[in-house]
Every structure is written in C-alpha cells, then in structure tokens.
Amino acid sequence: MLKYLKVENIRSYQDLDIHFKNGVTVISGVNGSGKSSLLEACFTGLFGSRTLTKDFTITDIVRKGATKASILLEFEQNGNVYSMEQVFRNDPESGRASNTRSVLKVNGQIFTDQAKRTYDSILSLLRMDEEAFRNCVYIRQGEIDVLINAKPADRQKMIDDLLQIGKLEDYRERAGSARIGVGRHQRDTERQIKEVKNETAEIESKDPVGSLNRLLTEASQIKEHHADVIKKRDKARSGIDELRSKLGEYEQLTLQKKSISAQILACNSKKTEAFESISNSTSSIQSLRSRINELEQSVFSIKAQMEWDGEVEQMLVHAEKQELVERKKLNDAEQKKALHAQNIENAHRTLQQLSSQIKDMDLSLKSNLKKKEDVAAQIEKLKVSLEDAQAEKLHMAGEIESLGFTPKKLSGLEDIIELVQTQQKSLHGDKMKLFARKEEINKRIKKSKQLMDQGKCPTCGQDLHGSAMHETIRSDEEQLASLENELAAITKKEEEFGLKMEQLKQVKAVSKKMEDCDNRIRSSNEIIDMSEKMLQDHASRIDDDSKRSNEAVSHKQEIEATVAQLKEQEQLLLESVSVSFKKHAEALEKLDLAKKAQQKFIESGSKLKDIEKLEERIHSEQEKIGLLEQQIKDGKQRLSEIDKRMGGIDAGSLRSLLQQYEEALGNIEDDIRKLEERKTEVMKQTGMAEKEIERLSRLQQELRSLQHRSDFLAAVYRDAEELESMYMRIRAELRSRNVGALDALINEIFGFMYSNNAYSHVQLDPDYNLTIFGKDGTPLEPKLLSGGERAIFNLVLRCAIYRLLSMAMNGPAQGSTLPPLIMDEPTVFLDRGHVQQLIRLIDRMRDFGVVQIIIVSHDEALIDSADHLFYVEKDPITNTSSITAR
Structure with missing residues (x-):
C-alpha cells in the first residue's frame, strides 16, 4: 500500500x-x-x-x-x-x-x-x-489493451512471468543448452579417443623397445673401437711432431745462413756509401766558405752606404725606430684629415635629414588639421543619429505599452509564448478526443436507429418487446448535444488563444526592434566617445608637429655655420699630410737596406753552421766504416759454425718419413670421423626411440583419462536430459493449473460485468489465447x-x-x-x-x-x-x- x-x-x-x-x-x-x-x-x-x-x-x-x-x-x-x-x-x-x-x-x-x-x-x-x-x-495511459493486442508468444511470456512460471522456461533452456554443450564435448572426446588409439597403434607397430636395445648395443661397440683408433692417432701425431722438429731445426739453420750472408753484403754496400759521403762533404765545405766571403763583402758595403760603424743588428733596430716615428706622424695626419672629412660629410647628411624632416612635419601638420576637421564633422552626424535612435526607442516603448506589456515583462516573453502554445496543443488534443467520441456516438445512434427500424435490440439483436431503447437513444443524443457544447467552448478558447498568440508575436517583433535601437544607441555612444578621443589626439599631434618643425629649422641653421668653418681648416690638414708622407718614404728606404744587411748576416751565420755539420758528418762516417768492417768479420765466423752443425742432418730422409706418417694419420682420422658420424646417428635414433616410448606411455595414460571423461560426460548428458524434461513437465503442470484458475477468475468477473449482455462466457486455452462466446454459442475474438x-x-x-x-x-x-x-x-x-x-x-x-x-x-x-x-x-x-x- x-x-x-x-x-x-x-x-x-x-x-x-x-x-x-x-x-x-x-x-x-x-x-x-x-x-x-x-x-x-x-x-x-x-x-x-x-x-x-x-x-x-x-x-x-x-x-x-x-x-x-x-x-x-x-x-x-x-x-x-x-x-x-x-x-x-x-x-x-x-x-x-x-x-x-x-x-x-x-x-x-x-x-x-x-x-x-x-x-x-x-x-x-x-x-x-x-x-x-x-x-x-500499473495500467499506463494508452497501454490498456497490451495483453490482447500482443502476439501469442509475447502474451504467453507476459502471463507466465507474472505468475512466476516464466523462470521454469529459462531453467529448461539452460538445461537444454547444457545438454547440447555436453553432447558437443562427448563428440570431441570420442574423436580424441579415436585419434589417440590410431597414434598408439602406429607407434607400437615400430617396436620402439627392441630398436632401443639394438641401438644401445651398437653404441657400446662403437665406443670401444673409437678408443683404439684414438690411441693410434695419438702415436702417429707424436712421430710427426718429432720429424717436423728436426726438419724445422735444419730449415732454421739454412735461413740463418742466408740472413748472415745478406748482412755481410749489406755491410760492404754501406761501407762504400760512407766513403762517397766523406768525399761529397769535403766538396760542400769548400763551396760554403766561398759564399761566406761574398756575403761579408756585401754587408760591409751596406754599412758604408748607411754610414754605420756598429753591429748589423743595432743598425736594423735604429732604422725600425726611425720608420716607426715617421709612420706614426703620417697616420696621425691622415686620421685628422679623415676625421675632418667625416665631420663635413656628417654635417651635410644631417642637413639633408633636417630638410626632409621639416618637409614631413609640414605634411603631417596639414594632414592632422584635415583629420581634426573630418572627425568633428563625423561627431555632429553621430549625435544627430543618436537622437533619432532614442526617439525611435521611445516610440517602440509606447507601442509595447499599447499592447499591454511593460519593458520589465519582456524578459519572460518566451516562456509566456511557450505556455500559450502548450495550451493550444492541449485544447487541440481535447478537441480531437471530443470529435472521436462524437463520431462513436453518431455511429451508435445510427446503428440503434437502424435496428429500431428492424425491430431488434442493438445490444443482443433480439426483438424489442419491452425494450427501453428509446431512452438509450435519447441519452446518446443528449450526450451528443453536450459534446457539441464542449466543442464550441473549446473552439472559442482556441480563437482566444490564437488572438493572444498574434498579440504576443507583435510584442516579440516590437521587442526585437527595441533591442536593435538599444544596439544602435550603444554603438553610437561608443563611436562618439572614440571620435572625441581621436579629436583630442589630433590636436595634440598638431601642437607637437609645430614645436618639432621650429626646432628643426633652428638646428639646420647651426649646422650650416659649422660646415663653413670645417672647409676653412681642410687645406691646412692636406699640407701636413704631404710633408709626413715624404719623411716616411725616406725612412722606409733605409729600413729596407738594414733588412737586406741583416738577411745576409744571418745567411753567413747559417753557412758557418752548415760547415760545422758537414765536418761532424765526415767524422761520423769514418767511425761507421770501422764498425762495418768488424760486423763483416763476425758474420764470416758465424757462417763457419753453421756449416759445421748442418753437416750431420739428412733432410731428404726426414721428409720421406714425415710423408709416410702424415698419410697414415689421414687414414686414421677418416676412420675416426666415420665412427663419430655413426655414433651421432645411433644417438639420434636412440633419442627418437626413447621419445616414441615416452609418447606411447603418455598416449596410454591420455586414453585412460579420455575414456573416464567419456563415461562422465555420458552420465551428465543423461542428467541434463532428465532435468530438461522435468522443467518442461513442471511448467506444463503449473500452466495447466494457472490456466484453469485464471479461466475461472476471468469468467467470474466477466459474468459479473456482462450478466445482462449478449455474451455468455470467455474461454482461455493452454496458450493463453482468449475467445468470447455469445449466448448463442458464436465465438468472437476480443480484438473484434x-x-x-x-x-x-x-x-x-x-x-x-x-x-x-x-x-x-x-x-x-x-x-x-x-x-x-x-x-x-x-x-x-x-x-x-x-x-x-x-x-x-x-x-x-x-x-x-x-x-x-x-x-x-x-x-x-x-x-x-x-x-x-x-x-x-x-x-x-x-x-x-x-x-x-x-
């Protein structure tokens, strides 16, 4: 409740x-x-x-x-x-x-x-x-006949769910799905059992246990033979190593002999080269002494020309100092000249810039005066437009008040329009319902009058002896008149709401125009404020341009006076630069002579050092010749000793015996390789046999497991079948009971409702299909x-x-x-x-x-x-x- x-x-x-x-x-x-x-x-x-x-x-x-x-x-x-x-x-x-x-x-x-x-x-x-x-x-609006209009299957589900037996069908479907799933697993298990049996038979036909025993025996024999062959190989390798050692010693002595002979030959060659070097060095020393005499005569001549009695280095230092002094004087004069020329050029450039600035400022002044006049005219036009918009807004406000609204009420205008539209739709819906009821009553009156004309009751079709049908028709006609009055009232309300909606639309249109006026007023005020600021800005710019123009004219006159003074000083600077240039040229000539003397003096010193080096080389070559003669003597003595050691070795016999040992070793290694290959093959076959035996054991175990699983699935399948059948049987029994009880309840209420009508009873079949029977036994579907x-x-x-x-x-x-x-x-x-x-x-x-x-x-x-x-x-x-x- x-x-x-x-x-x-x-x-x-x-x-x-x-x-x-x-x-x-x-x-x-x-x-x-x-x-x-x-x-x-x-x-x-x-x-x-x-x-x-x-x-x-x-x-x-x-x-x-x-x-x-x-x-x-x-x-x-x-x-x-x-x-x-x-x-x-x-x-x-x-x-x-x-x-x-x-x-x-x-x-x-x-x-x-x-x-x-x-x-x-x-x-x-x-x-x-x-x-x-x-x-x-809960019977919702428009859903009163859902159960009758539903499809038979949907009606069965609705009523079964209401009576709590729909779950049994869900349980039956689950049991059926489980049975189908178990059956699928059974088929998969039988297929797996068949595959395992086939694979087991295939492995057993190969006799993997017998094959494994044979392979293990052969592996033992290969192991013994392999050990014997390894011993022979080791013995052959020892003999080969001993022979190779003796041959290696013989070949080493031969190489040493060749090396010593080559060293003696090289020492003789170097000895000859040393004698030639001594001869060449002696000739070079004579040429260098002649060149030194020529250089000393040239330096003496330069010192005489420069009237200098001291050292060459001091003469060069003195010349460099004189050139530096004169060069500094020349640079100072040229810098003064360049600076003076730059000042003149800067003054001319400044004059050009000032002239351009004065011209631009005159143009800017004229432009700002013109803009100031234009902005003032624009402000006057905007003020006139603002007054027009304000007057138009006042006119619109008057129109809104004449329509019964005030500006404060305009904020809820959309909600009022929406409400009126909702009421119009509601009235239209009521009107359609009344039209439907009117049509139904007209049909009923028409049908009643036709049956009255035939002398039969419109409800049951029997004769009209003692019937109150005239009263029923009069009641329907009164109801029809009442509907006409209601329709007229609704039509009148629709017209009133229509007029109100038209009025609201006019108010909305005028409101839109007022918003436009407000936007124009706000925009005009903003533009006027901005224009007045622009007017002040142009006035300020005119004052600034006038002051800057006067200052530029005054500055130009000062620069022109400065240019005249600079041109008068320019000639004196040119004469000073010419004198400094001549003195610097003379200093440069003396510096060049001093540098030449310095170069010749340095070259003479270098030649003396070359002579000293050549004399040292001659002494070194003489010592080298003595060492080479001693090395030649020692090499000849070592050759004599090697010849004595090589006399007791027969190299040919040793090579022949080595070849025999190597051939025997090759044959032994071939036997070992063949034995190892066979051993690998046997091990591989042994592993395969062991894997097949292991696989056979797993397959036998898997077969037993699959057979147990098959027996279990068969039992589960039988249980699922029994459970599905049980749910179906219980559901059928419960539905049968509910159909009987529901049929009795329907007929009890139906009999109460239709006790004096043309219908006798209702029949409900096991699938919840309903049939109404007339008193004459005629069946009728509820939809009709x-x-x-x-x-x-x-x-x-x-x-x-x-x-x-x-x-x-x-x-x-x-x-x-x-x-x-x-x-x-x-x-x-x-x-x-x-x-x-x-x-x-x-x-x-x-x-x-x-x-x-x-x-x-x-x-x-x-x-x-x-x-x-x-x-x-x-x-x-x-x-x-x-x-x-x-």
Whole structure:
C-alpha cells in the first residue's frame, strides 16, 4: 500500500508532498497539468532508471533548468514500512544526467544503498520486475489493451512471468543448452579417443623397445673401437711432431745462413756509401766558405752606404725606430684629415635629414588639421543619429505599452509564448478526443436507429418487446448535444488563444526592434566617445608637429655655420699630410737596406753552421766504416759454425718419413670421423626411440583419462536430459493449473460485468489465447469488440491476473499483499455506459480485498465515486504543477 510521495524538480513539479490512503483515490485536472507525471514518479521511485528508455531518459524527467532532482516513495507491506529514495543529477549545458543515489530503508533503517541491490530487493519484495508491474499493477495511459493486442508468444511470456512460471522456461533452456554443450564435448572426446588409439597403434607397430636395445648395443661397440683408433692417432701425431722438429731445426739453420750472408753484403754496400759521403762533404765545405766571403763583402758595403760603424743588428733596430716615428706622424695626419672629412660629410647628411624632416612635419601638420576637421564633422552626424535612435526607442516603448506589456515583462516573453502554445496543443488534443467520441456516438445512434427500424435490440439483436431503447437513444443524443457544447467552448478558447498568440508575436517583433535601437544607441555612444578621443589626439599631434618643425629649422641653421668653418681648416690638414708622407718614404728606404744587411748576416751565420755539420758528418762516417768492417768479420765466423752443425742432418730422409706418417694419420682420422658420424646417428635414433616410448606411455595414460571423461560426460548428458524434461513437465503442470484458475477468475468477473449482455462466457486455452462466446454459442475474438467493450474486457483480464497473482502470493507468505491497482486515464475510449461498468469493476475489486486503487481521470462519474480526490493545476507563468486535496 502506497503511503507517501515526495518529489523535487520532477517534470513540472518543483516541490510536492502527497499522502495516500486506503480506498479509491482519483487524481483529476486538465490535460497537461501533470497528473500522469505523479504515477510515473511512483513507478520510477520503485524501479529507478530501469523504467526509462532511449526515447524517455533521465533528462526528460528532471525539471527544465534544474541540476538535481529526487523522488521519495513510502509504502507498507507485511506490516513493514519501506521507503525508496532516488536522486538524479543533471547538467543542462551538456545534456547528461545520471541516477546518483538509490537507497532502500526498512522501518527507517537503511537496508541497502546501491542501485543494483535496491533494484534486486524491490524485485524480491514485489515478486515482479518493472515489465510485470506495467502488465499487472500499473495500467499506463494508452497501454490498456497490451495483453490482447500482443502476439501469442509475447502474451504467453507476459502471463507466465507474472505468475512466476516464466523462470521454469529459462531453467529448461539452460538445461537444454547444457545438454547440447555436453553432447558437443562427448563428440570431441570420442574423436580424441579415436585419434589417440590410431597414434598408439602406429607407434607400437615400430617396436620402439627392441630398436632401443639394438641401438644401445651398437653404441657400446662403437665406443670401444673409437678408443683404439684414438690411441693410434695419438702415436702417429707424436712421430710427426718429432720429424717436423728436426726438419724445422735444419730449415732454421739454412735461413740463418742466408740472413748472415745478406748482412755481410749489406755491410760492404754501406761501407762504400760512407766513403762517397766523406768525399761529397769535403766538396760542400769548400763551396760554403766561398759564399761566406761574398756575403761579408756585401754587408760591409751596406754599412758604408748607411754610414754605420756598429753591429748589423743595432743598425736594423735604429732604422725600425726611425720608420716607426715617421709612420706614426703620417697616420696621425691622415686620421685628422679623415676625421675632418667625416665631420663635413656628417654635417651635410644631417642637413639633408633636417630638410626632409621639416618637409614631413609640414605634411603631417596639414594632414592632422584635415583629420581634426573630418572627425568633428563625423561627431555632429553621430549625435544627430543618436537622437533619432532614442526617439525611435521611445516610440517602440509606447507601442509595447499599447499592447499591454511593460519593458520589465519582456524578459519572460518566451516562456509566456511557450505556455500559450502548450495550451493550444492541449485544447487541440481535447478537441480531437471530443470529435472521436462524437463520431462513436453518431455511429451508435445510427446503428440503434437502424435496428429500431428492424425491430431488434442493438445490444443482443433480439426483438424489442419491452425494450427501453428509446431512452438509450435519447441519452446518446443528449450526450451528443453536450459534446457539441464542449466543442464550441473549446473552439472559442482556441480563437482566444490564437488572438493572444498574434498579440504576443507583435510584442516579440516590437521587442526585437527595441533591442536593435538599444544596439544602435550603444554603438553610437561608443563611436562618439572614440571620435572625441581621436579629436583630442589630433590636436595634440598638431601642437607637437609645430614645436618639432621650429626646432628643426633652428638646428639646420647651426649646422650650416659649422660646415663653413670645417672647409676653412681642410687645406691646412692636406699640407701636413704631404710633408709626413715624404719623411716616411725616406725612412722606409733605409729600413729596407738594414733588412737586406741583416738577411745576409744571418745567411753567413747559417753557412758557418752548415760547415760545422758537414765536418761532424765526415767524422761520423769514418767511425761507421770501422764498425762495418768488424760486423763483416763476425758474420764470416758465424757462417763457419753453421756449416759445421748442418753437416750431420739428412733432410731428404726426414721428409720421406714425415710423408709416410702424415698419410697414415689421414687414414686414421677418416676412420675416426666415420665412427663419430655413426655414433651421432645411433644417438639420434636412440633419442627418437626413447621419445616414441615416452609418447606411447603418455598416449596410454591420455586414453585412460579420455575414456573416464567419456563415461562422465555420458552420465551428465543423461542428467541434463532428465532435468530438461522435468522443467518442461513442471511448467506444463503449473500452466495447466494457472490456466484453469485464471479461466475461472476471468469468467467470474466477466459474468459479473456482462450478466445482462449478449455474451455468455470467455474461454482461455493452454496458450493463453482468449475467445468470447455469445449466448448463442458464436465465438468472437476480443480484438473484434468495440473500443469501449475491448477496454472493459482488458480491465477484466488484468483484474483476473491481479487476483490470481494475489492469491498465489498470499498462499506461501501469509499477510503479504500486492501493490495498489493503478490506472492512468482508463476512460479515454469509454462512453457513459462503459464508465459505469468500470465503476462496477472497481467496486468488485474492492470486494475482492484490493485495499488501494489509484486512478488518473477527469471523468465526473469516476470523480463522484472516489473516496479521496486530488486536483492538479499548473501555473501558466512558471510552468509549475501543484496538487490539492478536495
């Protein structure tokens, strides 16, 4: 039983508290006021975001512009009070929202605070999920005939899930899937057993154990033979090493002999070269002494020319000092001349720059004066434009006030337009519903009159003896007249809202023009401020240009006077440079003579050093000749000793014997290589035999394991078959029981609702297909019933399922009850007669023990029959719904 609902920022509700009581509660109000949103809040409060779809998301249930929303729902069951709290976060800019908190409390204590656990707890408590809740407890607007219109397979699943036997089909499918999986594993295991047996037979046919024994015997024999051959090889190698040692000694002595002979020959050659070197050095010394005499005569002549009696080096130093003094004087004179010329050039360049600056400043002054005049004219034009815009704005404000608005109210203009459009759509929807009801009543009156003309009852088709059909037709005609009045009233409201919308559009257009005027005024003020600043800037520039021009003219006159003075000093500097140049040239000539004397003096010293080196070389060559003669004597003595040692060795016999030993060693090594190759082959074959024996052992073990596995899978397959059959049998038995019970309940309620009608009973087959039978036994599908009768029949079916589910839940769990029966706009397609039938059905459900029934409707008959009434209203300005108890 629902006890309390609190919502914040859900749909059109900003803040709402509502307490529910036992009995029939009707929630009424105009279309679009937010009635159905209350039921959706209860539904979402129970099951959280699982009730939403891709077309109706969290952002759709959160109030426009809000960042946080919440639902708190309290209900009572089994003597306990449960409360479900759902909290949502919303980001209006990104359009993303989420269910951030989901808490279930039991008697005020937190039971769980995780979304998945709270959802599972509600499913366990109510014994149904959100889909079953919609199909049994909560009849949403437009979904009243879901069960009848559903496909047979979908209807079976819906009712089986509601009656808690749909899980048996899930268990059967799981058992069937397990059986198929086990069968697949059985086939794979049999295939593996066959492959293992084939491979085992193939290995056994090769007799790997016998092959291994033969190979081990052969390996032992090869090992013994290999040891004998190795001993022979080592003996041959020792003999070869000894012979090679003797031959090596003989060849070493031969090489030494050749080397000593070559050394003696080289010493004789070097001795001859030393004698030639001594002769050449003596001739060179004579030539050098002659050159030294010539150089000394040339130096004496230069000293006489320069009138110098001292050393050559001191003469060169004196000449360099004189040249340096004269060169410094010349550089000073030329620098003064260059500096003076640069000063003159700089003065001319400065004069040109000043002339250019004076010209540019005159042009800039004229330009700034022109710009100042233009800016002043532009400011005057802008002020005139500003006054026009201000006058236009005042005119627009007057137009808005004449339309009933003030500038302060313009901020909510879009919301008012949206609200009026919503009300227009709501009126259009009401008008279409009234047209549909009018068409239905016209058809019913036409059909009744035709049957009246034939003398038959329009309900059962029997003769009209004692029938009150004239009263029924009159009642329909009165209802038709009432609909005409309602249509006229709605049409009048549509015209009023149309006129209001046109007025709002005019206000919106004028408001747009006012915004344009404000933009023009703001833009003009900004341009005027900027232009006045430009005017001040141009005036400042004119003053600066005038001052700079006067200063430049004064500076130009000063520079012209300076240029005249510099030209007078230029001639004196030219004469000073000419004198310094002549004196420097004379100093350079003397310096060149001193340098030549210095070079000849240095060359003479170098020749003396060359003579000393040649005399040293002659002495060295004489000593070298003595050493070479001693080396020749020693070499001849060593040759005599080597000839004595080589006399006792027969090199030919040693080479012949060495060749025999090497041939024998080659044959022995070939035998060893063949033995090792055979040994490797035997080892390889031995390893292969051992691997085959090891593989055979593993295959035998694997075969035993696979056979055990095959036996186990066969047993599991049989168990899965039995389990699948058991679930199918139990499901069929339970469905048979439920079909019988549901058939009885449907006919009980159907008989109560249609006791005086043309229908006798309803038949429900094992697949939940429904058939209605007339009193004459004619079968009729529920889909062929009229709109109102089909709606009543759907309510009968839902109430029967509700009762059956309640009876099933009250059996094993004493005291438990289902949630209240909730209906959203069940009278949409019902006429007055059918509405009365609905009221009788509601009373019947109360007699059956349904504690709480909640209905959303604006039908007056339902409102009058309610125990509790709530009225929902929406503020057209704030778009906020509110609810009051009546």
